[in-house]
Amino acid sequence: MLSLVKNPTQQDYIDYANFSEKQAESFNENVDFEIELINFYLFSTYAPKEKTLDHYGNVHLGFMGHFFQVSEGQYDYPWWLEFFN
Template sequence: MKVSYLFTGLIILIIVISILTNPTQKDYLLFNNELTRTQVPTNVDIERINFFLFSTYAPMSSMGDYGIVHLGFMGKFHQISEGQYDYPWWLEPFN
C-alpha cells in the first residue's frame, strides 16, 4: 500500500510541477530570440496549443506556412519538427 501511495504522490507532484512550469508565449519568444539572435518578424504569428502539462509553439507566416515546431515542457523547449512547412501530424486534430 505504501508504494502505491508514494507512486501516486510522485505522479501528482510531477503533474503539478509541469503545470506550474508550462512555458508561456513570452518564454518562447525569449527562447527564439536567444536561439536565432534575431527578433520574430512582424508578419509571423506564433501559434500556441496549450495541453496544460506542456504546450506547442509554431511560427506561422501570413501565408499559413509553419516553421519549426517546439514543445515547451517544464520550462524547456524541444524541437519536434524538422522545419519549414512541416506541421506535426499529431497536432492536426487540435488545430
C-alpha cells in the same frame, strides 16, 4: 502539478527563439508572422507561422520551462495537431 506551474508561456518561447523586429527587418521584405500555440496543460507546442503564405517553422515542445525541437519546419499544419483543435 509541478509541470502545470512550469509550463512555458508564449513570451518564454519568444525569448527562447530570440524573435525580434530587427531580424524581420534584415529581410528585404515585410515578414508578418505569429506564434501558433497549443496548450496541453502539462506541455505546450509552439510554431512560428508566416501569415502571408501560411507556412510553419520549426515546432517546439515546451515542458518544465524548457523547449525541445520536434520538427525541422514544414509548409503545412502539423497533421498530428489537428486532433487537438
